[in-house]
Amino acid sequence: MTQIDFLHLMPLIILTLAALLNMLVVAAWRNHKIIYVITAVSFVAAFLSLFELRGITAHAIEPLFVIDGFGVFYIGLILATALVISMLSYAYFEQREEQKEEYYILLILSTLGACTLVISTHFASLFLGLEVLSVALYTLISYLRTRERSDEAGIKYLILAAFSSAFLLFGMALVYYSTGTMTFAGIATAIADLQELPLLLLTGFGMMIIGIGFKLSVVPFHMWTPDVYEGAPAPVTAFIATVSKGGVLGLLIRFFMEVDGFRYPTLITIFSIVAIASMIAGNLLALLQTNVKRILAYSSISHLGYLMVAFLAGNRLGVEAVTFYLVAYFITTVGAFGVVAMLSDTERDAELLEDYRGLLWRRPWTATAFTAMLLSLAGIPLTAGFVGKFYVLAAGVNTQLWLLVAMLVLNSVVGLYYYIKVVAVMFQQPEAEAEPRPRLRPSIYLASVGTLAVLTLLLVLVGVYPAALVEVIQQVFASAPVMAGR
């Protein structure tokens, strides 16, 4: 590796070093604040190191990685989200008894895995990134190990994630057996002349889709999602919903663009069915829930369905729409789970609808932020979610995916109902004066309020003036060779 390679991998190197440093510091001196500061500084440093790469042409580190505009943007998105989640985690874990320092090591490692995913161009780096992400997540999910639900969620995720990894690996082995190469570009050349995919290769791709589908939690591979969302600590849930899914989606886009999977009607049909099923099942099942975390879990399933619509457009506009929607979805989801984390007490997470009854009268600002997040998830104008959905619709209409577009519109209406239901509960006048919960220490309280305020502002800003974000996305994608000629 040359010096220039190291420069391009700087974000990953910084994260690795920060994880090691944290581990050494924990061994020498346990202090929540110091570990937290190291973590936050490393995320910021890794994020800033991306600016060194701005305006570069794509740089390939053969055969494992390529660092192009697409990858840089996704790494930046992942790092920024991880930073916000670490801020929310600090307030959340400060009030808990457990040893909380190791949490940050795992958080950094899983972020590292997601960053590796979005720049990988080889099955080996794909696999390594995915497993670094997942193995750290098993532990994060069951971090509050004295809670039965946390352990249950952890073991469920572990079995199902390993199960889906086995599918992914077997699929990769079949593709390798048929094509003789494991690089994405090599596979693309090997299958370029084929009109129809041979059975073995189709089985391979099918098994890979199953593996990826589990990680993205699209229907019919969604069974783990509500349970894991409910059992995991609120900041970790935010992490699974955003960073983990965003990383895998980035990888899926890169792989499909490179291999040009959109030429094969079989694959398109599979993805269309998955998208429609995710939208319908996610929204209908969310209607039945009374647990806020589960509502958000099913809503995330349907949002992945919306994202699939833009993904299926398969052109440059589609990828831009996916990316824009992902940014809006990250902001709102982290914000929503941030509110859940903030309202949680030491015993359990604030997850029942009852916990939110009359929230507007008890904590007006928190309730306002939560309302903004929910309205954005529903796609009400003046929020980021609306512009994102509009963009996705535009991409769908542009490639004449009429069925998918119609399902998207229909499902947005259904979705509106359960988001408004939560908002209505918050606006209800409380019957009796609830006993005031013990407040956190003011400084910690301020940190999470500040984070939420920033997220809400961003949400409205992107909703009112989306042109800035669109411009950034178009600019960085200009240097991605994957997008060339689309």
Next chain:
Amino acid sequence: MSASTMEAALLLAGVLFMLGLISVLIRRNIIFMLISVEIMLNAAGLAFIVAGSRWVQPDGQVMFIFILTMAAAEVSVGLALILQIYHQLKTLDSDAASFMKG
């Protein structure tokens, strides 16, 4: 190796994978479920080795070593979690460890 041996070896990997898959679905004991997942992962590893030897490349075996490493990490986390669950529930029946529904 001849082409037919390759196909037979790939078939063996496929059968092993199916055995693991079926046993994950029907077993109720968490430890057995973990073992079944291991069988699936090793079947995938075997498929990689077959593919590597078909193209006379070391890549398949490299991937197998990666899979072994990952499976080891996974099992260590899994066993720790299973211990914790056994502490709380005094059973390893996966139906008992099911508080969350809906």
